[in-house]
Amino acid sequence: MKNAAHLVLDAASVGGVSYADARAVSIRNRSLTTKNGRVGHASESESLGIGVRVIADGAWGFAASADLSRSAVEAAAVRAVEVARASARVKRENVRLAPEPAAVAEWTTPYKVDPFTTSVEQNLDLLLKVDAEMRAVGGVTLAETGMNFLREESWFLSSEGSDIHQTKYSTGAGYTAYAFAGSEIQKRSYPNSFGGQWQNRGYELIDEMKLVENARRVAEEAVALHQAEQCPEGTATIILDGSQLGLQIHESIGHPIELDRVLGMEANFAGTSFLTLEKLGHLRYGSELVNVVADARQEHGPGLGTFAYDDEGVAAQLTPIITKGRFTGYLSSRETAHTIGAERSGGTLRAEGWNRLPMIRMTNVSILPGEKPLSLEQLIAATDDGIYMETNKSWSIDDKRYNFQFGCEIAWEIKHGKRVRMLKNPSYSGITTEFWNSMDAICSRDEWAIWGTPNCGKGQPQQVVGTGHGASPARFRNVRVGSAYS
Amino acid sequence: MLTQEQAADIFDRIRRFSSADEVEAIFTGSRFALTRFANNTIHQNVEEENSIVSIRTNFAGRTARATTNQFDDESLRRAVTASEKLARVQVADPDLLPMPTADEAKAAGEGARATRFFEGTAAIAPADRAEVVKSVVSVAAKHKLTTAGICSNSESREGIFNSRGLAKWHHQTLAEISVTMLAENSSGWQKSNSPDVRKLDAARLAETAAQKAVESAHPREIAPGKYTVILEPSAALDIVGFMFWDYSGVAILDQRSFLNDRIGTKLFGENINIWDDAAHPLQAGSPFDGEGMRRQRVQLVENGVVKRVVYARATARKMKNSEYAAKVGPIEPTGHGFPLPNEMGEMPMNIVFEVPEQVFGGTENPRSVEQMIASTERGVLVTRLWYIREVDPYEKIVTGMTRDGTFLIENGKVQCGVRNFRLNQSLISMLSNVEAMSVPVRACGEESFDMVVPAMKVREFNFTEATKF
Numbered sequence: 008m009k010n011a012a013h014l015v016l017d018a019a020s021v022g023g024v025s026y027a028d029a030r031a032v033s034i035r036n037r038s039l040t041t042k043n044g045r046v047g048h049a050s051e052s053e054s055l056g057i058g059v060r061v062i063a064d065g066a067w068g069f070a071a072s073a074d075l076s077r078s079a080v081e082a083a084a085v086r087a088v089e090v091a092r093a094s095a096r097v098k099r100e101n102v103r104l105a106p107e108p109a110a111v112a113e114w115t116t117p118y119k120v121d122p123f124t125t126s127v128e129q130n131l132d133l134l135l136k137v138d139a140e141m142r143a144v145g146g147v148t149l150a151e152t153g154m155n156f157l158r159e160e161s162w163f164l165s166s167e168g169s170d171i172h173q174t175k176y177s178t179g180a181g182y183t184a185y186a187f188a189g190s191e192i193q194k195r196s197y198p199n200s201f202g203g204q205w206q207n208r209g210y211e212l213i214d215e216m217k218l219v220e221n222a223r224r225v226a227e228e229a230v231a232l233h234q235a236e237q238c239p240e241g242t243a244t245i246i247l248d249g250s251q252l253g254l255q256i257h258e259s260i261g262h263p264i265e266l267d268r269v270l271g272m273e274a275n276f277a278g279t280s281f282l283t284l285e286k287l288g289h290l291r292y293g294s295e296l297v298n299v300v301a302d303a304r305q306e307h308g309p310g311l312g313t314f315a316y317d318d319e320g321v322a323a324q325l326t327p328i329i330t331k332g333r334f335t336g337y338l339s340s341r342e343t344a345h346t347i348g349a350e351r352s353g354g355t356l357r358a359e360g361w362n363r364l365p366m367i368r369m370t371n372v373s374i375l376p377g378e379k380p381l382s383l384e385q386l387i388a389a390t391d392d393g394i395y396m397e398t399n400k401s402w403s404i405d406d407k408r409y410n411f412q413f414g415c416e417i418a419w420e421i422k423h424g425k426r427v428r429m430l431k432n433p434s435y436s437g438i439t440t441e442f443w444n445s446m447d448a449i450c451s452r453d454e455w456a457i458w459g460t461p462n463c464g465k466g467q468p469q470q471v472v473g474t475g476h477g478a479s480p481a482r483f484r485n486v487r488v489g490s491a492y493s
Numbered sequence: 494m495l496t497q498e499q500a501a502d503i504f505d506r507i508r509r510f511s512s513a514d515e516v517e518a519i520f521t522g523s524r525f526a527l528t529r530f531a532n533n534t535i536h537q538n539v540e541e542e543n544s545i546v547s548i549r550t551n552f553a554g555r556t557a558r559a560t561t562n563q564f565d566d567e568s569l570r571r572a573v574t575a576s577e578k579l580a581r582v583q584v585a586d587p588d589l590l591p592m593p594t595a596d597e598a599k600a601a602g603e604g605a606r607a608t609r610f611f612e613g614t615a616a617i618a619p620a621d622r623a624e625v626v627k628s629v630v631s632v633a634a635k636h637k638l639t640t641a642g643i644c645s646n647s648e649s650r651e652g653i654f655n656s657r658g659l660a661k662w663h664h665q666t667l668a669e670i671s672v673t674m675l676a677e678n679s680s681g682w683q684k685s686n687s688p689d690v691r692k693l694d695a696a697r698l699a700e701t702a703a704q705k706a707v708e709s710a711h712p713r714e715i716a717p718g719k720y721t722v723i724l725e726p727s728a729a730l731d732i733v734g735f736m737f738w739d740y741s742g743v744a745i746l747d748q749r750s751f752l753n754d755r756i757g758t759k760l761f762g763e764n765i766n767i768w769d770d771a772a773h774p775l776q777a778g779s780p781f782d783g784e785g786m787r788r789q790r791v792q793l794v795e796n797g798v799v800k801r802v803v804y805a806r807a808t809a810r811k812m813k814n815s816e817y818a819a820k821v822g823p824i825e826p827t828g829h830g831f832p833l834p835n836e837m838g839e840m841p842m843n844i845v846f847e848v849p850e851q852v853f854g855g856t857e858n859p860r861s862v863e864q865m866i867a868s869t870e871r872g873v874l875v876t877r878l879w880y881i882r883e884v885d886p887y888e889k890i891v892t893g894m895t896r897d898g899t900f901l902i903e904n905g906k907v908q909c910g911v912r913n914f915r916l917n918q919s920l921i922s923m924l925s926n927v928e929a930m931s932v933p934v935r936a937c938g939e940e941s942f943d944m945v946v947p948a949m950k951v952r953e954f955n956f957t958e959a960t961k962f
Contacts (some may be wrong), residue, residue: 040836042747046583047836051575052560053568056543068619074605075564087538093528093619094535098628126581148748151836187748193885202530272531274641275673275682276939278721278896281961362541403881403915405894410890410915410960414884417533433887436958467529467643467671468539490957491892491917 008033008055009172011075012164015059018084020166023092026062026104027084027124028165030318031055031075032361037123040153041134047151049127055362060319065101066094071362072333072355096149104350105184105344107321109168110288112314113157118209124396125210130154133218134182141184146230149185151201154213155461159360160316160424164261169320177311177473178212179205180459184226186233193232193431195416197225199250205459205473206309231429236279238433239249240489244393245435247385249450250372251415253458253476254399259439260292260299261372261474265465268367270346277465278406281439282334283364287347293443296377299329301338303354303370310475312370314357319365321354328372330335332435340367358469366466373477376455383454383480388424394488395419395426396433401491404439412436414491434458434491445483454479495522495544497652497662503546503564504654504710509631510566510573513550513580515592517655519783519832521545524615528622528647528738533630536621544650547708549850550576554585556834574853588879589833592655592809598785606772606780614666614690615648618635622646625695629672632699638706640875642672644911653785669937672698673897674706678962679910681705682877682897684727685939686778703878707899709910714959715901717914720875721872721928722954723865723902726936728878728895730947734844734941735883735891736920740769742791742808742824745817751921752799756821756894760796764852767794768856769803769829769841775945776843783832791827793841805830845945860932862948867905868929869950873914874900874907881940889920893940894960914956926952 013027019027026213036052040047057080058071068091072083134152141150158178181203183196198204198216206212247255263280267273282290293299303312303323314323319341326336339353358365387395401414418433421424457477464471494556500520507518522544529537547560550573554694557579559572622644633640645668651664668692669686682705683698689799724732736751744750752760771788772781780788784806792800801822804812809826829839856868866874876898884890895913902908930947937943 022939031649042836044606045586046557046832046834049557049579049583049923050559050834050853051572051579052547053572054545054562055564058541066535067538069537071539071543075544090526090538090540090619093623094538096620096623097530097535097630099532099534113717115506125915126582127579131582151620185747187751187887190887225719271641273677274639274680275529275643276529362543363537364537366537371605398805400891401884403880403882403894404890404961405881405913405915405960406896407960407962409962410894410958412917412958413891434884438961467537468525468527468645487958491890491954493917493957 009162011057012162013327014077015057015080015084016164016166017452018081019059019061019088019481021088024061024063024088026057026166028163028319029057029059030361031057033160034360035158037156037326038129039130039134040151042143042151043149044138046150047474048133048284049238054360056254057083058361059084060364061087063088063091064095064101064309066091066098067102067365068094079398092474093147096176103345105350107341107352110316110322111170112171112315115174116207119129120210121174122178122210125430136219137182137222140219141226144223144226144230144492146186146188147184147226151299152182154180163320165320168255171316171320173315175207175314176209177205177207179203179208179459180218183301184229184352186229189232193472195225195229196398197221200416202461205311205367205461206457207313208309218298232417232431235429235431238489240493242485243488244390244484245486245488246393246480248397248480249454249456249478250358250458251396252397252481253363253414254402254460254476256372256374256476256478257460258402258404258410258472259411261326263367265348265367266343269327269337270343276467279295281407281409284347286334288335291332292329292334292440293332294446295332296449297443299328299372300375301328301370301372302327307371308457308477310371311459311461311473312475315352318358319356321352324354326353332446338367346415357472363470368472369474371457371475371477373457376452376479377449379451381448381450383450386448386480386482387421387426390421390482391423393421393431394430395421395439409438411439412491435486436490437486437489442483445485446481447484450479494518494524494542494650499955500570500652501654506566507548507569507573508656510570511550511577511862513552513577515551517549517592519547520652523647523649523915525647527643528626530626531641532641533633535626538619545660547832548572548576550579550580554587554589555580555583556589558834560828571800588807588811592657593675593784593786593806594657594950595657595659599787607774609665609688609777611666611689614646614668617646628695629699632696632703636707638703638705639675639889640672643667651779653781655785658783661781661785665777667777668693670695670698671722672702676710677708679706679709680713682711684937686943700748706927708907709898709900712910712912714912717956717959718956719953721869721950721952723862723869723872723874724949724951725876725946726934726946727938728875730936730944730946731878731883731938731940732891733920734880736889737841737844740802740841741802741839742802742812745802745821746811749886751887752802756799758799759795760799760921761796761797762927764927765794765797765924766847768792768845769843769846771843773843773845773945777943778843782828782830784830786826786830788828801828803827803839803841808838833848842942846933846947848947859929862931864949865929865931865950866902868909869905871960872902875903878940884917890917891920892917912959912962914957917957918955923951923954928952
């Protein structure tokens with residue numbers, strides 16, 4: 008693989024090419040699901056290939072090949088140069104890359120148990136135990152579980168001398184119980200919806216999630232939702248659990264801070280951003296309690312956005328995004344850094360695989376926990392009148408990332424510091440900056456976890472990558488609730 | 494890119510490497526290129542070529558799949574071994590059927606179909622795409638706008654072989670153009686695709702998008718509420734696409750479909766007729782499903798009554814033996830299955846809304862968006878919808894936003910642009926409130942798959958909030 012990358016770089020070193028890099032990638036995946044006591048899906052996949060990115064005549068070109076023979080990779084390099092020269096026909100200025108020292112490095116995701124060394128029998132046995140627990144609850148009409156492992160080994164070589172070998176592991180699992188009765192379908196998921204919890208770790212994540220232990224409770228809640236009152240419509244104080252707050256961060260902070268969006272590069276598909284350049288350092292994004300970072304470094308934790316180097320060879324970094332409520336940073340790349348006056352890329356360029364062009368992606372965009380000790384139960388006890396919502400059910404936000412609406416699977420009404428009744432079909436909506444400015448409490452480190460979003464889509468052709476979001480439960484005042492059913 | 498002959502040779506090798514009772518191989522391959530532009534400049538420009546073989550093995554009711562994009566013996570052996578290992582450890586599934594034979598996979602009335610491969614689309618070079626972008630940029634410059642979008646072309650192949658003698662192959666092309674035009678506080682958008690690049694008109698798309706950006710400048714904020722809306726075809730397909738996962742036998746059996754207990758009832762307005770028809774001249778895609786079964790033409794909705802859902806082979810058998818058998822209309826394999834094993838079963842993905850030519854005429858039955866506008870006293874024209882997600886699975890309420898050209902209509906004319914709305918709308922009530930439909934066209938959006946769909950004029954469409962732009 009590394010040899011193929013060398014061959015590509017040599018072949019791309021022709022007149023007019025000012026920069027080239029090659030990424031040879033080998034991806035292995037295991038995906039298992041069960042449904043109502045049977046295996047739903049069982050697959051393994053491997054994908055190998057190489058992508059070459061060049062700047063020729065001041066413009067970008069990219070080509071990728073699954074064929075790693077000498078002739079094929081050299082042909083890919085020639086195509087990338089041809090594509091770049093075509094790009095140069097419609098350009099206004101030459102691409103400018105922020106300087107970056109050449110890196111020579113090896114890095115592997117820290118893990119205790121390589122998930123691919125665990126047996127399929129062991130994996131399926133666990134999922135079927137969870138399935139049986141859920142279906143033991145009367146009223147459950149559908150039980151689904153899933154488990155996924157991903158191993159991505161990459162070799163990055165650049166014409167500037169970088170030579171980086173990384174191996175990343177991701178592990179994820181989760182389940183959902185559905186209950187259909189009358190004219191209603193309700194569901195509950197654990198540890199999170201839409202695929203469960205994901206981190207850049209080994210099989211130890213699965214062992215720690217207590218999947219079997221929580222299955223019956225989750226299934227009982229799905230059934231109990233049928234007897235619950237509808238979430239009221241109006242204005243309320245709400246408390247969000249960490250997983251929902253993670254998605255709120257993803258949609259209303261993570262995406263608008265992508266500098267390519269801000270600069271209009273995503274205008275045709277993912278959209279632009281309300282965070283125009285003059286707002287940097289000035290905008291009051293949230294209340295004083297809102298401190299958000301983008302942190303790809305290992306010390307932040309095992310999020311899906313943790314790595315040693317991004318996909319253009321820039322070392323993982325911490326960027327303060329919101330500091331005491333003030334907007335302080337964007338996610339940037341070597342190409343875009345100069346637009347905010349930065350001397351160096353923020354190190355956020357990532358690609359879905361060998362056949363995709365790396366682009367600015369969220370790393371681990373996390374809200375920092377509160378400094379004073381505060382548990383979720385203490386936060387609820389300190390709330391006179393409110394609604395506590397848990398686990399995402401639906402999510403939507405406009406193409407500048409202002410107006411959002413989220414639905415959750417379950418909620419509880421809080422009166423005088425106690426959960427007094429379950430509520431079904433909870434939803435809340437608002438405007439991004441108004442919402443974050445209404446945050447008046449956030450739980451401390453004991454409640455903080457990094458949640459994985461494995462399905463973040465962006466770009467044309469669309470690329471799906473995983474992002475991480477550290478969060479602990481938080482409280483927001485005067486939020487519109489219930490409008491999804493109005 | 495793999496040829497059918499090369500794929501057949503690879504399948505022979507796979508069969509030799511496997512000890513399974515049955516073996517299946519699905520081949521997919523493409524040569525894909527996409528030129529992306531923004532700020533009147535090409536900023537991303539990519540080409541790739543890849544082929545994949547996905548191998549399924551069967552051992553008496555146990556099945557699994559392994560995939561690789563390398564075709565040397567060692568890689569194929571590894572994939573076969575992985576598939577067999579995954580299959581062997583399972584408990585046998587009594588619902589798993591033997592793989593279909595070539596005879597079983599044929600549909601009644603099967604005949605020759607028009608090609609979906611066009612040499613002119615396959616032959617597009619980077620310089621050709623750059624010229625298309627240049628023409629779009631020139632339209633932007635003429636209107637003092639900024640443009641962003643894509644111009645892409647691909648050539649793809651899809652084949653399926655199994656050890657019971659089935660062998661099918663499909664070869665097609667696709668070209669696509671999407672254009673956004675941006676002004677200071679407004680935008681417009683158009684998108685189109687076709688297997689035949691000659692059917693695309695970049696200049697017309699650019700001019701329409703530019704016109705929308707110009708005419709929606711300085712958008713007014715109007716109160717959210719229930720409006721008569723005109724959904725252009727892309728907006729209509731993006732929102733209705735969210736219900737077709739439920740037109741599946743497995744969805745009924747799993748009790749996760751909004752059609753549970755509703756098949757045979759009049760769920761929508763009398764004017765709603767929906768087919769799934771992979772052979773329709775405006776459709777694209779392969780003529781066979783994930784098991785190699787011929788995709789059949791199926792009427793899903795007739796005069797507002799949900800008539801039936803689609804079935805993979807095993808789902809049809811299971812449904813026939815289920816408590817729902819008498820309540821779900823015709824039950825037979827329809828050629829809509831996903832590759833096995835899977836949890837979702839099947840889905841209709843070649844949707845065609847039927848609007849008979851004879852319905853058009855007079856102001857009550859407009860055949861175009863322009864005529865719909867002219868017949869509207871007060872309403873909202875929607876170019877594009879965005880970030881649609883399901884809120885309620887049984888009432889089929891979805892939320893989402895308008896985008897890139899939302900206009901107020903008064904007294905039969907577009908008056909001005911308006912700030913974008915958030916919708917929370919039941920698809921059941923929406924399709925019960927369709928006052929008029931235009932001539933259906935091949936349309937594409939971003940949230941759902943391509944369809945043959947009309948523009949729709951819908952009364953009492955539910956906007957619950959407005960955003961800041």
